[in-house]
Amino acid sequence: MMENRVELLAPAGDLEKLKWALMYGADAVYIGGRDFSLRANATNFSIEEIREACLYAHKLNKKVYVTINIVFHNKDFKGLEEYILDIYKAGVDAVIVSDLGCIMKIKEVCPNIEIHLSTQASCMNKESAKFYKNLGIKRVVLARECSKDEIKNIIDETGIDTECFIHGAMCVGLSGRCVLSNYMTNRDSNRGGCSQICRWDFDLYDEDKNEIKNDTKFTMCSKDLSMLRYIEDMINIGIKSFKIEGRMRSIYYIATIVHTYRKVIDAILNKEEFDIIEAERILRRVANRDNVPQFFDKKPGVNEQYYLGREEISNQDFLGIVLDYDEKNNIATIEQRNYFKLGDEVQIFGPNTKTITFKIEKIIDEENNLIDVARHPRQIIKINVSSKVSKNDIMRIKY
Amino acid sequence: MLTKSGDNMSKICLMLNNINEFNLKVDSILIGLKNFNSLNILELEIEEIEKLIEDKNKEIFISINKLIHNNELEELKIILKKLEGLNISGVFFDDISIYNIVKENNLNISLIWGNSHQATNYNTINSWNRLGVKNSIISPDITLEEIIDIKNNTESKVFVPIYGMFEIFSSNRFLVKNYLKYIDKNSDSKLHYINHKILDTYYPIYEDSNGTHIINGNILNGLEEMPKLIDNKIDYVLINSYIISNIEEVIDAFNEVLNGKIDNLNEVALKLSDNNKVFLYKETIYKVKSSDNDGK
Known part of the structure; x- marks a missing residue:
């Protein structure tokens, strides 16, 4: 029997990603509507889609949170009241907000909706948390700059529910306090248009504007966050919700990250063993980026920054989705997502399927022809799989 | 007076x-x-x-x-x-x-x-x-x-x-110090500048006890x-x-x-100074295009 159940919270850029996140073990998802959300260039959800998302999640006894986390300009408030009422009626479990004016507006027009404070508000101390608690905020997504001791103290002293990021890309600046994107590309970082200037390479000069020359350019790019090795600590200090970043990520990324953390959290809660090295390898591979704990255990230094050698190649690991499995003949029907061929060593994993590794020995196309290569996106093929797999399991190259 | x-x-x-x-x-x-x-x-x-x-x-x-x-x-x-x-x-x-x-x-x-x-x-x-x-x-x-x-x-x-020139970025990290350490160089400057080839503007960057700050390189x-x-x-x-x-x-x-x-x-x-109006007459944009899965 599990104790201290914590929430695994996943991002979902659209309805398909939402379903995959929940299927692979998320307890809740956070999504953005077509307006008022900091991922203005994700697909995002219409009101009808939010309603569908809530119905889908609630049937699974899971939750849907909607971000309304832009920094509002005067005209951005237009339509907000109607929108809040619409999403409340659609069944959302909470809204994630940073702007005090927006919080007050929500409390005025829809006092029953649960409000979570966005990390954009950069809450990092108990006095701030106390203020928001007194305002009726149910949960605070703490600033990414909080250390373990700070988080524990905030929880112990205020009793407010807390949510912390456990995985994904990091803002290198203080959230809501970086407008590099506005000034360098005219894209508004605080209204969902961030052009990620922190990942650019710059020339660095001294105070006399003499260049400090080096083959490696100056950049502010930080490594991704991974709290894998601190999940147990996070559970023990009382954090309620464990949040994964990335509403614009692929279903493969979401499913893999959620699945990995689900297994780790469940293993810790059930006092079972788990292979942390394997989990780290999977997390590293899926994003093609290094990941580190950042502020939780120490102040980040040079080792938490990227300067060169970032692999930004498109991830080709995602080979296909299991559509069906014929137990009698040990044949799986697969929808192809990336090129694979006979002889390739692959893995299949899923919400209820322990990861299996095997070699592709047979590929059959839709006309029952034996083929050597599955090269067409979304091609339906059959392959040999000796042990049982299930619909919606994922096939990837062998890690 | x-x-x-x-x-x-x-x-x-x-x-x-x-x-x-x-x-x-x-x-x-x-x-x-x-x-x-x-x-x-x-x-x-x-x-x-x-x-x-x-x-x-x-x-x-x-x-x-x-x-x-x-x-x-x-x-x-x-x-x-x-x-x-x-x-x-x-x-x-x-x-x-x-x-x-x-x-x-x-x-x-x-x-x-x-x-x-x-x-x-x-x-x-x-x-x-x-x-x-x-x-x-x-x-x-x-x-x-x-x-x-x-x-x-x-x-x-x-x-x-x-x-004047106003702050546009603040971080709890020491980004200049970390970089100089990485490239194994020293700099006595209290103030540095960053520039990118497509911008052609020198943005002041400095560190204090709290971390790093970047200032707009154009005078409003x-x-x-x-x-x-x-x-x-x-x-x-x-x-x-x-x-x-x-x-x-x-x-x-x-x-x-x-x-x-x-x-x-x-x-x-x-x-x-240059008669730079920064955002006084220029709205920022944020919806650039429809879904673009850039993995970020």
Whole structure:
């Protein structure tokens, strides 16, 4: 029997990603509507889609949170009241907000909706948390700059529910306090248009504007966050919700990250063993980026920054989705997502399927022809799989 | 000559960068509290501020606008209690803990809400007003029309950045130090600049005890907009002297406008610096295109 159940919270850029996140073990998802959300260039959800998302999640006894986390300009408030009422009626479990004016507006027009404070508000101390608690905020997504001791103290002293990021890309600046994107590309970082200037390479000069020359350019790019090795600590200090970043990520990324953390959290809660090295390898591979704990255990230094050698190649690991499995003949029907061929060593994993590794020995196309290569996106093929797999399991190259 | 601004007239608030600027002809000045400030201005210890106030002949505002870590709260409480006893005109804050401490301890300190970027609408400013915070610093990232719209829809006093180079980035990380360590080089400079080939602008970057700050490399020059701001009863215009060599000339020009003595504004503005309006007439964009799964 599990104790201290914590929430695994996943991002979902659209309805398909939402379903995959929940299927692979998320307890809740956070999504953005077509307006008022900091991922203005994700697909995002219409009101009808939010309603569908809530119905889908609630049937699974899971939750849907909607971000309304832009920094509002005067005209951005237009339509907000109607929108809040619409999403409340659609069944959302909470809204994630940073702007005090927006919080007050929500409390005025829809006092029953649960409000979570966005990390954009950069809450990092108990006095701030106390203020928001007194305002009726149910949960605070703490600033990414909080250390373990700070988080524990905030929880112990205020009793407010807390949510912390456990995985994904990091803002290198203080959230809501970086407008590099506005000034360098005219894209508004605080209204969902961030052009990620922190990942650019710059020339660095001294105070006399003499260049400090080096083959490696100056950049502010930080490594991704991974709290894998601190999940147990996070559970023990009382954090309620464990949040994964990335509403614009692929279903493969979401499913893999959620699945990995689900297994780790469940293993810790059930006092079972788990292979942390394997989990780290999977997390590293899926994003093609290094990941580190950042502020939780120490102040980040040079080792938490990227300067060169970032692999930004498109991830080709995602080979296909299991559509069906014929137990009698040990044949799986697969929808192809990336090129694979006979002889390739692959893995299949899923919400209820322990990861299996095997070699592709047979590929059959839709006309029952034996083929050597599955090269067409979304091609339906059959392959040999000796042990049982299930619909919606994922096939990837062998890690 | 000190500007003779009445209560209903716009005032200049100089964001001080050098103690020698204290006697410039402005109504008020803004100074940072050492280790607790995030703006690119002069920072002083509380004792130094105390001494400065003894000679006070103008309003003195104190910036305590960094984001506060838990372990700094006790020191912050002591500082705020000390500040209450000084004759300051107000405290600029960003972190909500300051509001909470002032309120819970019934401290008689006037608060000015807003970091550099989040006071962008009158609804939020009015929400703060209802909580007792009657002043806000407006973001320099919005248009003149939006600024006027805010002023016309709030009872709060507003501080509008109108001249100088303002902060555009703040981090708890030491980004220059880390980089220099990585490339195994030293630099004695307290101030550095970054530039990107497509920008052709030198952005000041510096570190303090809290981390790294980047400043806009272009001087916002809103001299020509002053008549409109005065007409709309903007309470304070903020001028930041940060690495500006002709600050006296700038202050004189703004005082002349306040006193209604300049006709050739464009000509004077161009003499002060490039007539860069930054966002005064340019809206930022945020919806670039439909879904683009860039994995970020």
